[in-house]
Amino acid sequence: MGKVHPQALGSSTTCNFTSKQETFTLWMKSLVLNGKGCTVFDSNGQVAYRVDNYNSNNRDQVHLMDQRGNTLFTILKKQYKLSRFWEGYKLPATRNDQKGPCFRVGKTYSIIRWDSNYEVELGLDKNQPYNYKIESSSCKPACKIFDKLGVIVAELRRKKSTCGIDLGDDVFTMVVEPNIDLSQIMGVVVAYSLIKSKM
Template structure:
């Protein structure tokens, strides 16, 4: 397989983000003990390429490449879309996150667990639609809770203004955490809508952001 190199974007971030989280042992700025080596703490922006295709022939999912063109994350749903249980894996197929769909009548949310979900394990993050604004196709705000703190969302995922595939993850003060947009070649050519660039701000765990992006795309039936 040929390597895919993300197009180098703007200038590095000036100051690391500092979010108010209740537990340092599960800080989203820190690496999960089960994450791949790329998920270690970083002081610079990280840039990934998301290909909205599975490496499995005929499968559904996505494949994520790092800045060196190496596969770093995978989601393989084989021949089905919108599964109720989805795994974020590393390049070797080891499970990093388990994402489960919870249904409550007309409402639904996605709960993310570290590693393979064990009996009695607590969810790490929870993604659901916000019902405070009109719900139009591909025009909804998604709220994210961490560590069972349901009083105040830690993050919001906001759809981009110009494209269906673009979105931003912001903290509760509106500060940028990560951004997804259509990938451009070095020459400035915009690639297909299934090839995206993900930019993650410093000191954020990439596996958490990937888990949120997988849940966001599951909400919109893209995986």
């Protein structure tokens, strides 16, 4: 198997906001042997974020970490009546966390079968919620994240080599637009991947 990213792991610093467009490589594999999760590389080939689920039988709770293993978000699966959704809590959290979630991702149902939409509520911990929308096609493992004005803030698509060959079903490129909270958008993408059973 070819390398997902050509450079070795190193210690880069993760900034929450960026002033320019950022490109990441997502590999839907954990760096932990026999673990479930994903590893996110920045444009320099350094690990930026990772999700390692040591208990692969339990995917109801995962942790988004930075490159040093510090937990940024605990992402929990929730269910209310017939709807299922995922909530992201800042730093380590439990199901009974009084602070409340920072974001919530859930599927919205549409009459059109081949298009899937997901509603993202952000800013829940500050009581100033604002929404994103995730659009994806069931025939393609990719998605676009839009803000409330319909502007794309991030896009996830299959990664291709320099000669245009797909690197596999589990390797993606994610482009994030400027002035976006990178760790939060990464948490939303992790929740989306869990809903789609990609992790």
